Amino acid sequence: MTRYERYADEIADLIGQQTLRPGDRLPSVRQASTQRQISPSTVFQAYYLLEARGLIQARPRSGYYVCAASVASKAAPAEPAPSQPPAGSTKVAISELVFEVLGAMRQRELVPLGSAFPGPELFPLPRLARTLAAGMRRMDPKRIVEDLGPGNADLRRQIALRYAVQGMKVDPNEIVITNGAMEALNLSLQAVTQPGDVVAIESPTFYAALQALERLNLRAVEVATHPRHGVDLGALQAVLARHRVKACWFMPNFQNPLGCLMPEQAKRDLVAMLAAREIPLIEDDVYGELYFGRHQPPPAKAFDRLGAVMHCGSFSKCLAPGYRVGWVAAGRHAQAVERLKLMTSLSAPVPSQEAITGYLQQGGYDRHLRQLRQALAGSQARALRAVEKHFPKGTRVTRPEGGYFLWIELPPSIDAWQLHRLALSHSISLAPGQIFSAGRRFGHCLRLNCGHAADKRVDQAIKTVGQLAGSLLAPPA
Structure with a gap:
């Protein structure tokens, strides 16, 4: 300690x-x-x-x-109820909604409560710039060709060392460096599915997962998810009995948008359940380093003995936003993922890989992470107090043990899409609940980004959103 x-x-x-x-x-x-x-x-x-x-x-x-x-x-808002998705699979068509929301978020003057990224002020960007410049000066030009496909060998070793610190043995040759975690997740999905296949996802789930299914012409089956404990394994078992699921795309650690954390035993049981059916697990773990407790929660990959878990990570949320460096430890699917990488984008950005490799080799990453976690924990506490104080009666909100999202369930009469557009007129972005479901459900919910340094503009924006939500309440009958 x-x-x-x-x-x-x-x-x-x-x-x-x-x-x-x-x-x-x-x-x-x-x-x-x-x-x-x-x-x-x-x-x-x-x-x-x-x-x-x-x-x-x-x-x-x-x-x-x-x-x-x-x-x-007595006053604090209650926790949202577990989701209850429909039993059937569905074709996904969510991108137009997502594009509308993301397009609105690009305006610099907006308070980014709907953003998927923490505030850039929380990251060591000047030091990364220095390591980038130094790395490019000393780089052997032949490495540009040598590292095609799997990526920078030194970076892959550094990532393997971080797995080892968690007690996990991951061969650097299993790791493929990608253009952010999204490419890692998309390549993993392509490696184990064909058009028309059914993929199990959480409910609600990250909108980019839905877009990936839509792009690859895959069908989604949503699994009931608890706002604190994650995927309901009983519900998943029923889904697997009912559908011919070809892959599961889950986020066991601090899931986006709920922030839920699967208990360690549940992760162990999840891996065993899927291994028995030979179903690969695509594990999105981009928030795993952002825990508030004393110990980092292990990923589901820690319990994988057959190479069936494709563990995807990124430096975008914890060190280097905009550098677009992610990876996948793809287990027995590593060769298929590497070949897909070569067929699509050849290589992750060489300068970005050099910058992050140099940063990790110099040390100080864990110190940065401790400071980042403390800042995010404090930001979440402030946001929760603001929601409790300013949002209308009947609001429910999650209390994640890590990450930087709050999932807010508003009174049923409030339309989150209408609230999103109203907030934009006050220079505030939001992420309405409809973009987190294949069926465009969660119409009275929203995801709120509280991953910013202490800022009066952010505090005032949360207050304003609460007041706007109150103005949309249906009058009592």
């Missing part, structure tokens, strides 16, 4: 014992640093962690205070 985690646990114990009571002010960062003989950074990290746990809250220009737990527990 790190020093800041120990200090955070001590304060949590004092709150649990009622030694520190709701409304009590914690020592200032300077006081705590002096009294405990620890650095101000350690105190900040401890306070961010406690804030993410919902135990304390920051008050502007005043300090940190113990939350009014008994009041908050």
Whole structure:
């Protein structure tokens, strides 16, 4: 346990014992640093962690205070109910809706509550630029040809080392570097399906997964998904009995849009269930590094003994947005994925690979990740308080243990698409629930991005969205 985690646990114990009571002010960062003989950074990290746990809250220009737990527990919005998708498979036609939403998000002046990316201010972009320049100066030009297909050999070794830290043995030759995680996921899907096949997806699911199915002329069958625990394995078993599923595309860690996290045993059972039926699992794990707890949750890939899990990751959400460097550890499908990569885009961007390889070799990535996780945890806590305060009565909201999305279920009379367009007129982007379902369901839900540094514009935007939602409430009968 790190020093800041120990200090955070001590304060949590004092709150649990009622030694520190709701409304009590914690020592200032300077006081705590002096009294405990620890650095101000350690105190900040401890306070961010406690804030993410919902135990304390920051008050502007005043300090940190113990939350009014008994009041908050009664007032806080409830959790959304598990989804109940239809039993049949369906052809996907969602792209026009997605393009309309994404097109609106490109405007620089918008507050990006609908974006899929965290705020760029949270990333070490100047240092990455320096490693990019240095890497290109020393690069052997012959590498441009040598690394076609699988990608930079040094980068693949660095990724394999990160798997090893989690206790996973992944051969670097199994890893294919891609143009972001989306290419990794799309290549994986192409490697194991043919047009007309049925693919099982979560409900709701990331809209890019739906677009991939649409592009490849595949059918989707949605699986009931719990907002906290992820895919319902009983529901999945029923789906597999009813349909000839050729692949599953799931996000077990901090799923987009729900933020749910499958328990470790459920991941183990999921891998076993699919292995028994020889169904490949395409695992989207781009948020796996963004956990708020003490330990990184293992991916489903950790329980794969047959090479049937195609584990897809990316540096876009945790280190280098815009560099478009992802990968897939494709197991027994690695050769098929590599050949598809050669047939489509030949290679991931060479300069981007050089930049990230140099950054990882220099060290400091885990320190950056700790700071990023703390910032995201604090941002989520602020967003949850804003939703609780400003959204209409009857609103339900998730409380993820990582990532940077909140899934908000509004009262049934509110149309999220109408709210999305209304928010745009106030220079705020949203992601309405309809784009996260093959059947365009979740019409009164929205995904809210809370992955931004503390910013009054963001706080005000969440307040405005809540007020706009309230204005759309149907009058009582």
